[in-house]
Amino acid sequence: MTRINKTILPLVSACLVGFSAHSDAQRYSDLFVDEQAYRDSDPLFFMQWHLQNTGQAAEAKNTGDVGNDINTTQAHVKRRILGESVNVAVVDSGLAIVHEDLIDNVLPGRSRNYIVGAADPTDPTPPRTESGGDHGTSVAGLIAARGFNGLGGRGVAPLARLMGFNWLENQSYESWLETHGGVGVTDDARIINQSYGFSPIWPVPFDSADNLQEEAHLANVTRRNNNGRGIVFVKSAGNSFSRLSNPASAFTFVREGTATGPLPWWCDFIPNDPRCQGSTTYTPDIIFSADARDATKTQAQSLPAQVAASEPSNASFYHTTISALSAGENSVEGQGDGDLLSSYSTVGASVWVSAHGGEYGEDNPAMVTTDIEGCNAGYAKTAATAAFNDGTHPLNTDCNYTSTFNGTSSAAPVASGVFALVFDANPNLSWRDAKDILAKTATKIGSNFKPIIVDTGLGDFVAEPGWLRNAAGYNFHNWYGFGRIDASAAVAMALSPNYRPLPAVQVTDFIPAQAGAASQIPEGPNGVAQAIVVRDALTVEAVQVKLSIRHGRDADLAVELVSPSGTTSMVLTPRSMYILDQGEPVERELQEALGTQTDFNDTVFLSNAFYGENSRGTWTLRVTDTNSGEFTFFGFERETREFTEITTSNNSRLGSITAASLRIYGH
Amino acid sequence: MKNIICLMSVIVSLSAFADTQAERDEKLIRDLELQGELTVEPAKTKKLTINHSSANRIDAVVTDEVVTDEVTEKSATDKFTPTRIVKVVLEKQQSAESIANELGLELVSGHDGQVAAFKVSENQNILDAVATLKAHAGVIAVKREQVMRLNRPQ
Numbered sequence: 001m002t003r004i005n006k007t008i009l010p011l012v013s014a015c016l017v018g019f020s021a022h023s024d025a026q027r028y029s030d031l032f033v034d035e036q037a038y039r040d041s042d043p044l045f046f047m048q049w050h051l052q053n054t055g056q057a058a059e060a061k062n063t064g065d066v067g068n069d070i071n072t073t074q075a076h077v078k079r080r081i082l083g084e085s086v087n088v089a090v091v092d093s094g095l096a097i098v099h100e101d102l103i104d105n106v107l108p109g110r111s112r113n114y115i116v117g118a119a120d121p122t123d124p125t126p127p128r129t130e131s132g133g134d135h136g137t138s139v140a141g142l143i144a145a146r147g148f149n150g151l152g153g154r155g156v157a158p159l160a161r162l163m164g165f166n167w168l169e170n171q172s173y174e175s176w177l178e179t180h181g182g183v184g185v186t187d188d189a190r191i192i193n194q195s196y197g198f199s200p201i202w203p204v205p206f207d208s209a210d211n212l213q214e215e216a217h218l219a220n221v222t223r224r225n226n227n228g229r230g231i232v233f234v235k236s237a238g239n240s241f242s243r244l245s246n247p248a249s250a251f252t253f254v255r256e257g258t259a260t261g262p263l264p265w266w267c268d269f270i271p272n273d274p275r276c277q278g279s280t281t282y283t284p285d286i287i288f289s290a291d292a293r294d295a296t297k298t299q300a301q302s303l304p305a306q307v308a309a310s311e312p313s314n315a316s317f318y319h320t321t322i323s324a325l326s327a328g329e330n331s332v333e334g335q336g337d338g339d340l341l342s343s344y345s346t347v348g349a350s351v352w353v354s355a356h357g358g359e360y361g362e363d364n365p366a367m368v369t370t371d372i373e374g375c376n377a378g379y380a381k382t383a384a385t386a387a388f389n390d391g392t393h394p395l396n397t398d399c400n401y402t403s404t405f406n407g408t409s410s411a412a413p414v415a416s417g418v419f420a421l422v423f424d425a426n427p428n429l430s431w432r433d434a435k436d437i438l439a440k441t442a443t444k445i446g447s448n449f450k451p452i453i454v455d456t457g458l459g460d461f462v463a464e465p466g467w468l469r470n471a472a473g474y475n476f477h478n479w480y481g482f483g484r485i486d487a488s489a490a491v492a493m494a495l496s497p498n499y500r501p502l503p504a505v506q507v508t509d510f511i512p513a514q515a516g517a518a519s520q521i522p523e524g525p526n527g528v529a530q531a532i533v534v535r536d537a538l539t540v541e542a543v544q545v546k547l548s549i550r551h552g553r554d555a556d557l558a559v560e561l562v563s564p565s566g567t568t569s570m571v572l573t574p575r576s577m578y579i580l581d582q583g584e585p586v587e588r589e590l591q592e593a594l595g596t597q598t599d600f601n602d603t604v605f606l607s608n609a610f611y612g613e614n615s616r617g618t619w620t621l622r623v624t625d626t627n628s629g630e631f632t633f634f635g636f637e638r639e640t641r642e643f644t645e646i647t648t649s650n651n652s653r654l655g656s657i658t659a660a661s662l663r664i665y666g667h
Numbered sequence: 668m669k670n671i672i673c674l675m676s677v678i679v680s681l682s683a684f685a686d687t688q689a690e691r692d693e694k695l696i697r698d699l700e701l702q703g704e705l706t707v708e709p710a711k712t713k714k715l716t717i718n719h720s721s722a723n724r725i726d727a728v729v730t731d732e733v734v735t736d737e738v739t740e741k742s743a744t745d746k747f748t749p750t751r752i753v754k755v756v757l758e759k760q761q762s763a764e765s766i767a768n769e770l771g772l773e774l775v776s777g778h779d780g781q782v783a784a785f786k787v788s789e790n791q792n793i794l795d796a797v798a799t800l801k802a803h804a805g806v807i808a809v810k811r812e813q814v815m816r817l818n819r820p821q
Contacts, residue, residue: 092820093820132703136820168816168819168820170814171814171815171816171817171818172750172752172812172814173750173752173754173775173784173812173814174752174775174786177775177776195820195821196818196820196821197818197819197821198817198818198819199821207756208810209754209755209756209808209809209810210754210810212781212782213754213776213777213782213783213784216777216780216781216782217776219780220779220780236821238821239702242695243695247817286699286704288695292695293688293691293692293695295684295687295688295690295691296687343698344698360697360698360701360702361701362697362701382703404701407702407820407821408821409821593747593813593815594815594817636695636699638704638705641696641705643692
């Protein structure tokens with residue numbers, strides 16, 4: 001019997017794939033023969049700065065930075081990798097499956113319409129009466145708008161196969177199962193794009209029945225589907241760098257100094273003064289961080305209003321979280337300050353890599369992608385829109401495209417497109433291999449980032465340290481993950497015979513902190529530390545921290561994790577808008593429906609910062625109360641368009657850690 | 668004279684600060700407009716109301732639509748619809764399949780884990796099924812699904 005050396009199998013496989021791609025260099029010569037033809041074959045390609053940034057403005061006032069793109073040209077033109085062999089599911093608001101620039105990439109009969117009573121359950125095209133754009137249609141265009149057809153622009157993977165699911169219009173668990181690797185529906189997708197999310201203003205428990213169901217399902221399909229190669233679940237980090245919505249008006253606040261008896265005589269003259277308000281409670285529609293409204297601070301000097309892992313799916317090992325990048329550096333007094341993060345992008349230690357999501361398309365470029373067809377629908381109908389969208393632009397007379405799409409909603413599909421190229425280059429790769437390749441080939445950006453420091457009242461505290469280099473040699477930043485995606489470098493590594501796929505994943509249990517550790521959280525910069533001993537010697541892929549904390553003001557808290565190798569990851573930056581505990585108690589019905597709480601109970605954060613390090617040894621978890629003074633944030637009302645300052649006094653009692661543990665994912 | 672100059676410079680700097688703050692606020696509001704967060708449509712404002720079918724138990728939260736001239740909030744959480752799916756967390760040794768067989772429930776997910784979701788058929792009483800699951804020795808936690816549009820495009 002022939003014995004096969006299993007260690008060389010991956011190398012042989014990779015060699016064969018590499019030879020195959022090399023010998024197929026003239027593949028797709030019917031689509032384009034050279035780089036010039038490549039550029040000219042889609043009329044809006046020249047505007048798509050995320051694919052090739054030549055300093056275009058894409059109909060905005062300002063231009064982007066030359067070279068700040070995901071570098072697709074080599075992958076497309078030299079390697080001829082266009083994503084054709086890869087199925088991508090777009091779980092979103094809908095998908096216009098007969099859009100002129102999508103139809104040739106849409107898998108017939110594979111999409112789903114989850115609206116009850118839909119005429120065609122396989123057609124999630126939004127109704128023509130839709131006001132505003134269809135989010136999913138624009139997302140799909142960024143992944144795989146058909147390339148080289150003389151229409152519109154093109155996707156990152158311009159020949160990848162699309163399926164669309166309007167799950168956001170229904171959001172039932174049964175349809176969630178179908179759209180997330182469900183048998184016969186999305187089980188053969190290699191990538192599932194999820195440009196959606198939820199921005200809680202309270203620490204969410206990870207072990208809820210809802211979340212545990214999803215985790216169990218994702219663990220299963222990532223292990224079993226596609227012959228064990230799994231599915232990449234790409235997730236947008238969120239758009240909450242500066243603000244969050246107030247879900248179901250859960251947060252209400254008693255105004256200090258509001259009138260409780262007859263109004264003062266002078267209220268006729270100054271009716272907006274809080275002391276003249278008849279109501280004692282205030283319910284904002286939107287909540288802004290203090291830094292967001294601080295006119296003396298740039299984004300690079302500001303703390304985020306939320307970390308991505310505040311939403312449990314972004315604290316999951318099975319999701320790949322993507323933050324968003326602008327077309328150019330943030331400009332301060334006419335000079336770029338090195339900050340490439342999109343102004344809205346949620347960030348955090350659970351971000352894997354960053355990709356372009358642009359800005360708003362007015363001052364700075366947004367993304368150019370597909371829109372619902374026709375000038376009586378889509379973004380052409382949105383009030384605050386650019387001239388490009390409304391039918392007056394010579395390259396968009398039918399209003400089938402938009403130049404104002406943005407958000408981490410855009411960054412996620414850009415990343416999904418790159419994943420499609422990687423799998424097209426080497427279909428033998430697993431979902432974790434593809435993630436590994438994106439991390440290894442990402443470009444370090446924003447290298448002049450300076451640590452952000454907050455005054456605790458009792459000393460300074462480094463709240464956002466910026467780039468770190470871990471003990472395995474990986475650079476990591478809470479804003480950019482391992483850096484900006486490089487599609488051509490990723491494809492080259494996927495094709496390389498030297499790439500070694502990852503061994504099977506191993507997961508520890510949640511390992512508790514050592515008994516008897518100090519638990520009280522003092523005010524000031526030093527915090528309280530607990531040790532957690534890990535005996536398994538795994539190569540770390542991700543670490544989850546599970547925490548239960550009693551504290552009177554959750555927004556004060558910073559959570560850091562230090563590995564046995566000495567790498568420190570800030571898993572929860574302070575001044576997050578965990579502000580529900582500062583408001584009035586939430587009605588019980590709403591509390592149950594939304595799962596609100598005012599303390600940390602089994603709340604999980606995830607960090608990718610330790611990638612490649614050895615897990616064995618003593619980890620240190622440190623929780624710090626970074627604010628011994630007042631805490632300010634701002635409410636905003638849509639109707640009045642007014643900001644209201646909300647100031648809360650310090651927690652009257654010291655907080656304490658009631659439980660802490662960590663879990664290693666690795667190999 | 669010095670005092671006047673000092674006072675003037677304070678007024679000028681305060682005025683400049685106010686201008687800067689106004690610019691920042693305008694930028695934040697403009698960003699909201701461009702994201703469609705402030706869309707003013709003379710349309711329907713959705714109000715959250717809660718229907719109680721029995722004391723202390725939420726049966727459904729539905730929306731009333733009121734025609735107004737006010738801003739329309741596209742709230743992601745304006746509707747909670749209970750379904751016939753029940754999610755459970757199981758004891759370690761408990762099999763979801765055995766519970767499904769025992770109680771005549773359809774196993775929707777969780778064939779090999781510590782969690783499971785069951786579908787209660789139309790000819791079974793959903794509230795009774797939830798109560799039975801809660802009382803089951805192999806079950807740690809039970810939650811009847813409420814569909815809510817919590818997730819939003821982002």
